[in-house]
Amino acid sequence: MKKDRGLEGTRRALWVAAALVAATPLVAQTWPIEPLVIRVSDARVEPGGEAAIVLRTYASLPVRRGKIRITTGAGGLGAGAGPIEAWTGGVLFDVDGTRVATVTPTPDGLGVDLSFLDNFDFVFNRSDGVIAVLTATVAPDVVPGTDYDLLGDISESELRDPQEDLVLLELRPGRLRIRAAGSPFELGVGNVEVQPGSGAHIEISTGERFAIGSGTLVLDYDPDVLLPGDAPTVRSDPRHGDVDLAVDLTQPGRITIDLDSVDGSFNAEVPGDLLVIDLPTRPGLPLGTTSPLTFAAGTALLDPLGDPIPLLIENGSLEFLTLPKIFRDNFEIGDTGWWQTGTAP
Structure with missing residues (x-):
């Protein structure tokens, strides 16, 4: 019988290929592991007051137990001294509520261990955002206008996931600023980096606790940066307290947000990024363009008794870049994860 030379050639080629594959050692494909980045948020407090130091993430990764060490710099108090009189x-924070952690001052008095090593039945950071709040009383003789470093000590910190595997961790520092007694509370948006054509993530933030009962925030932006046919959205995070939002977008380039916290819990215990505005931007905006974000007349907050809250307003801007720093720093855009957030169109 005549052999099919084409079929025989194909078989030989397959045999040779199989032999080469068998003789080649398998090399495992590896990818870089991104660390879980925890940011120590900036905090504000007056002399002798109690500071709330917020730890937050930008990506969800469940954590069950561990320890985080935060240290403070000496600032203007001299070598060996720190601003903290007592860690209180x-x-x-978890999807099912909160859990008290152990706080143990470090031997030098300049830091504290937030410890939850025996936490076997509680998982947090199933969503990005606030994961913990430390409270501390500052010394009455700290000098207004002084800044102190809030540093994370990686060598004395560890986190484990629900499978008891170590979590690769990176701690980003913050600052503790002493404000003069009776001075206004800071509220602002800061500078926001965004790539043209993507969504700007604008956070309205506070640096310290003060109970908000109601109020109105009026934020102006350049309507020419908005993606045609789209609109900004505003959302809150229940970790900062209960609040109802009513958003008015009828005037181009203006976002008016009416706030109502019936129980007065909004910003009462957990300061930080209280509201997030997602603003879709127009593609093709020139790189390097800076567009202002400005609080307008009509911006005012009231405490739960209806009294005006004195505010120091910080305006900001949109900065259009090819790759915002949030990505260059290994941050990820926040995800909704397991948490439910209040959203208003």
Whole structure:
């Protein structure tokens, strides 16, 4: 019988290929592991007051137990001294509520361990955002206008996931600023980096606790940066307290947000990024363009008794870049994860 030379050639080629594959050692494909980045948020407090130091993430990764060490710099108090008179508490945040953590001052008095090593039945950071709040009383003789470093000590910190595997961790520092007694509370948006054509993530933030009962925030932006046919959205995070939002977008380039916290819990215990505005931007905007974000007349907050809250307003801007720093720093855009957030169109 005549052999099919084409079929025989194909078989030989397959045999040779199989032999080469068998003789070649398998090399495992590896990818870089991104660390879980925890940011120590900036905090504000007056002399002798109690500061709330917020720890937050930008990506969800469940954590069950561990320890985080935060240290403070000496600032203007001299070598060996720190601004903290007493560490008064620590709370972890989970989808099912909160859990009190152990706080242990470091031997030199300049830091604290937020410890939850025996936490076997509680998982947090199933969503990005606030994961813990440390409270501390600052010394009455600290000098207004002084800044102190809030540093994370990686060598004395560890986190484990629900499978008891170590979590690769990176701690980003913050600052503790002493404000003069009776001076206004800071509220602002800062500078926001965004790539043209993507969504700007604008956070309206505070640096310290003060109970908000109601109020109105009026934020102006250049309507020419908005993606045609789209509109900004505003959302809150229940970790900062209960609040109802009513958003008015009828005037181009203006976002008016009416706030109502019936129980007065909004910003009462957990300061930070209280509201997030997602603003879709127009593609093709020139790189390097800076567009202002400005609080307009009509911006005012009231405490739960209806009295005006004195505010120091910080305006900001949109900065259009090819790759915002949030990505260059290994941050990820926040995800909704397991948390439910209040959203208003």
